[in-house]
């Protein structure tokens with residue numbers, strides 16, 4: 001009996017999200033004529049995730065409006081989509097991947113763009129009906145289906161996703177509590193002044209933000225979540241006491257677990273502490289012809305500073321898009337052999353009418369200059385935080401300040417060195433354009 005003919009594609013992309021979709025599209029843009037298949041766990045054609053915690057959750061955008069490409073694009077570009085299918089195993093020597101539908105697919109190059117799965121709580125009740133993550137369309141559809149009967153929402157995690165969900169749900173009239181384990185929201189990603197300003201903004205909109213809060217468990221009734229038991233946060237009453245916060249809906253926004261297990265099992269080097277899969281500045285893993293991009297890729301970032309080190313994972317559209325494009329150019333043979341991933345990281349977050357745009361990486365900063373007024377209450381609607389390290393501008397958080405964002409990027413790109421206090425005064429004065437600093441040196 002002859003062995004079944006094994007299918008083979010020139011480029012196999014694992015993950016039909018932001019990075020995977022961009023890698024395939026960029027290959028065609030680079031005039032790559034070989035065969036391309038994208039294998040994606042989710043049943044949907046590639047769509048944007050950022051609206052999930054913003055306009056899609058709010059019901060302001062239909063699914064068709066968050067597609068990364070029109071539905072017809074994939075067939076037009078001769079990109080095969082195998083959706084609702086997982087890659088379960090990789091054989092790096094044989095250049096094959098096993099899929100959850102039982103098939104084995106050979107590849108010339110593999111682009112691993114599998115992102116990550118939402119980290120779940122480990123306490124009892126974490127899997128009850130009414131406990132949600134915000135990672136996929138299906139997650140948000142499930143939440144939306146429950147919204148009509150929801151009054152009290154408890155959000156675990158004061159990162160961007162939790163806070164964006166808080167903004168949407170409080171605007172929809174829900175009673176929202178945000179529980180953050182650390183002593184400020186956004187602690188992983190922004191400086192303290194921004195955290196305080198956002199805490200204030202949420203409280204002004206009626207959101208109960210509780211810091212230093214430890215979740216004990218999720219309480220249930222008839223298989224549904226009905227409350228969150230917390231060790232009482234310092235900000236809300238007797239310290240150390242336990243309290244059950246009523247909740248018809250619990251949203252868990254405590255980060256992701258990178259989806260890299262099949263690659264690591266195949267022998268790929270992992271990121272530090274098993275965090276993602278390690279790639280070099282050309283998005284190459286330690287396995288031959290295997291690239292990794294986006295949320296799952298632990299990469300050396302030339303814009304990272306400080307004790308955290310330079311190898312990191314970034315969870316942003318910018319990172320997924322830029323790494324995807326670079327990997328595609330290497331595969332298509334259009335990148336110079338010494339080309340490196342050096343893009344300046346950027347990110348955005350919309351909460352209420354505050355549009356935050358971040359440029360650069362602020363961790364490792366040794367000074368923050370507030371540009372404009374952070375204000376008290378809801379007055380200050382436009383300001384920037386400028387982060388310095390060793391007298392150089394390394395990052396900005398710009399709130400309703402698009403010009404600062406654009407001009408600040410130029411300061412970062414130029415590794416602009418502040419020479420004296422007059423420079424600092426100019427940065428702090430919002431009437432002085434940031435670009436004028438470049439002109440004076």
Ligand SMILES: Cc1cc2nc3c(=O)[nH]c(=O)nc-3n(C[C@H](O)[C@H](O)[C@H](O)COP(=O)(O)OP(=O)(O)OC[C@H]3O[C@@H](n4cnc5c(N)ncnc54)[C@H](O)[C@@H]3O)c2cc1C
Pocket residue numbers: 014015016017018019020039040041042048049050051052053085086087088113114115116134135136161259262293294295296314315316317318320346347348349350
């Ligand atoms: C709610 C939300 C809001 C966000 N807001 C912003 C924002 O405002 N700004 C910003 O810059 N970024 C934002 N992000 C982050 C941004 O969306 C991600 O950084 C980006 O989607 C990463 O792209 P990726 O291709 O690495 O992963 P994803 O887009 O997550 O795609 C990975 C895909 O691979 C699939 N997969 C996993 N394992 C396998 C497997 N073994 N086989 C096949 N498929 C697999 C996953 O199910 C998923 O569909 C947000 C993310 C979320 C969840």
